[in-house]
Amino acid sequence: MASEWKFTAKEIAERPDLFMSGHRACAGCAPATVHRLVLKATRGPTIATNATGCMEVTSTIYPFTAWKIPWIHTAFENAAANASGIEAALKILRKKGRLEYEHVDVIAFGGDGGTFDIGIQALSGAVERGHDFLYVLYDNEAYMNTGIQRSGGTPLGAWTTTSPAGRKIPGKPQLKKPIADIMVAHEMPYVATASPAFWIDLIKKVRRGLEVEGPAFLHVIAPCPRGWRSDPSKSIEISRIAVETCIFPLWEAIDGEYNLSAPSKLMALRPERKKTVKEYLKMQGRFRHLFKPEFEHLTGKIQETVDRRWQKLLKRCNMP
Amino acid sequence: MNTEKKKGWKEIPMAGVCWVPSTSYLTGDWKIYRPVWDSEKCTRCVLCHLYCPDGAITWKAKTNEMIFNYDYCKGCGICEAECPTNAISMKLEGEP
Numbered sequence: 001m002a003s004e005w006k007f008t009a010k011e012i013a014e015r016p017d018l019f020m021s022g023h024r025a026c027a028g029c030a031p032a033t034v035h036r037l038v039l040k041a042t043r044g045p046t047i048a049t050n051a052t053g054c055m056e057v058t059s060t061i062y063p064f065t066a067w068k069i070p071w072i073h074t075a076f077e078n079a080a081a082n083a084s085g086i087e088a089a090l091k092i093l094r095k096k097g098r099l100e101y102e103h104v105d106v107i108a109f110g111g112d113g114g115t116f117d118i119g120i121q122a123l124s125g126a127v128e129r130g131h132d133f134l135y136v137l138y139d140n141e142a143y144m145n146t147g148i149q150r151s152g153g154t155p156l157g158a159w160t161t162t163s164p165a166g167r168k169i170p171g172k173p174q175l176k177k178p179i180a181d182i183m184v185a186h187e188m189p190y191v192a193t194a195s196p197a198f199w200i201d202l203i204k205k206v207r208r209g210l211e212v213e214g215p216a217f218l219h220v221i222a223p224c225p226r227g228w229r230s231d232p233s234k235s236i237e238i239s240r241i242a243v244e245t246c247i248f249p250l251w252e253a254i255d256g257e258y259n260l261s262a263p264s265k266l267m268a269l270r271p272e273r274k275k276t277v278k279e280y281l282k283m284q285g286r287f288r289h290l291f292k293p294e295f296e297h298l299t300g301k302i303q304e305t306v307d308r309r310w311q312k313l314l315k316r317c318n319m320p
Numbered sequence: 321m322n323t324e325k326k327k328g329w330k331e332i333p334m335a336g337v338c339w340v341p342s343t344s345y346l347t348g349d350w351k352i353y354r355p356v357w358d359s360e361k362c363t364r365c366v367l368c369h370l371y372c373p374d375g376a377i378t379w380k381a382k383t384n385e386m387i388f389n390y391d392y393c394k395g396c397g398i399c400e401a402e403c404p405t406n407a408i409s410m411k412l413e414g415e416p
């Protein structure tokens with residue numbers, strides 16, 4: 001494993017923003033914070049690509065671009081294929097002596113729709129072929145750019161425009177797909193989860209994902225005040241409570257070996273600090289209906305699911 | 321109304337490449353509330369800089385100041401919510 005990068009908050013603050021101000025994301029958009037933090041962790045020349053989605057659209061409204069690095073967008077389903085092509089092109093340019101840099105990193109960004117659903121085959125293929133790139137999934141848990149439609153990443157019980165809470169269904173009836181575990185099953189060298197609230201952990205994981213030889217996958221929870229019907233000032237807090245409730249635990253799997261990251265280890269060692277899922281749900285209008293008497297049983301089911309998945313993770317991490 | 325003729329596909333860069341830095345597009349007029357910084361209370365932890373979705377707060381090493389760029393700040397209030405020492409307060413635009 002690569003050497004551990006040590007940094008202070010001020011050192012990170014002094015690094016220029018490669019994801020620049022003036023983008024058109026909504027006020028309080030955590031995916032925008034995630035993009036800023038990810039690019040603060042780069043180690044040298046870097047090329048980025050985005051799947052279609054909020055962060056692609058809001059960062060490149062013609063003729064403006066928020067990217068201070070080379071960047072390409074082609075379509076919704078193929079961020080990982082773009083990254084494969086970029087990496088293959090870099091290889092051949094190096095072979096022909098036409099690349100002036102010793103190394104160039106490649107980062108692909110995709111939303112949940114672009115990753116859990118339509119982009120999964122491009123991603124799976126790129127990982128199977130072993131391309132050297134980092135895939136960052138910024139998970140705002142629905143197709144936000146097109147108007148809040150449910151995806152494989154939308155959690156149980158969440159209202160979206162295509163899983164409306166009404167008399168028939170209590171929001172999305174299905175569970176969230178465990179995408180990061182699916183990536184671990186690819187036997188890839190590096191998979192991790194992160195939350196912008198725990199920015200040190202996030203930045204370290206981005207750097208590790210870049211340093212590792214071969215594909216790396218980072219799943220980042222990224223609250224969207226527009227689609228989550230939440231207070232824009234609470235986006236970072238929600239991403240913190242997601243970890244403190246164990247709804248979104250932080251871990252990494254290096255060569256398939258699972259390890260809890262510090263913020264979640266704390267929850268494992270001091271379970272009394274764990275928050276109930278209700279504390280998370282009540283901050284977001286997309287779960288508002290769950291507090292009506294007819295749907296209350298669902299909060300219990302959500303808690304059960306979170307507990308079950310947490311116990312499974314603890315086992316994988318060899319935690320008591 | 322903007323009567324300026326838009327460029328056709330022959331005049332724009334190949335593949336519609338965006339070339340103007342987004343920093344020349346100001347998003348500051350989106351805000352209703354503006355963050356006001358209290359230098360006395362601030363410990364320069366720079367968390368507000370790290371969490372701001374819009375990169376509207378920078379830390380100036382030379383003077384050890386937090387600089388709020390109101391040309392980009394959209395008034396989301398994340399900086400106020402996350403500041404550990406309550407050194408930021410949101411004030412209605414136009415009010416002192």
Ligand SMILES: Cc1ncc(C[n+]2csc(CCOP(=O)(O)OP(=O)(O)O)c2C)c(N)n1
Binds near residue numbers: 114
């Ligand atoms: C093949 C294809 N189908 C549909 C679309 C329309 N579309 C553009 S962005 C988007 C949703 C993106 O959702 P997600 O990946 O979660 O990113 P977010 O907007 O939430 O950040 C859709 C459906 C498209 N561009 N291409």
Ligand code: SF4
Binds near residue numbers: 223
């Ligand atoms: S809809 Fe959500 S993800 Fe999209 S720009 Fe707005 S806050 Fe960000």
Ligand code: SF4
Binds near residue numbers: 361364368369402
């Ligand atoms: S978060 Fe608060 S204390 Fe920290 S640098 Fe910003 S204003 Fe100062």
Ligand code: SF4
Binds near residue numbers: 355388393
């Ligand atoms: S209010 Fe929001 S956009 Fe404005 S400086 Fe604070 S965090 Fe940034």
Ligand SMILES: [Mg+2]
Binds near residue numbers: 113139144
């Ligand atoms: Mg999404």
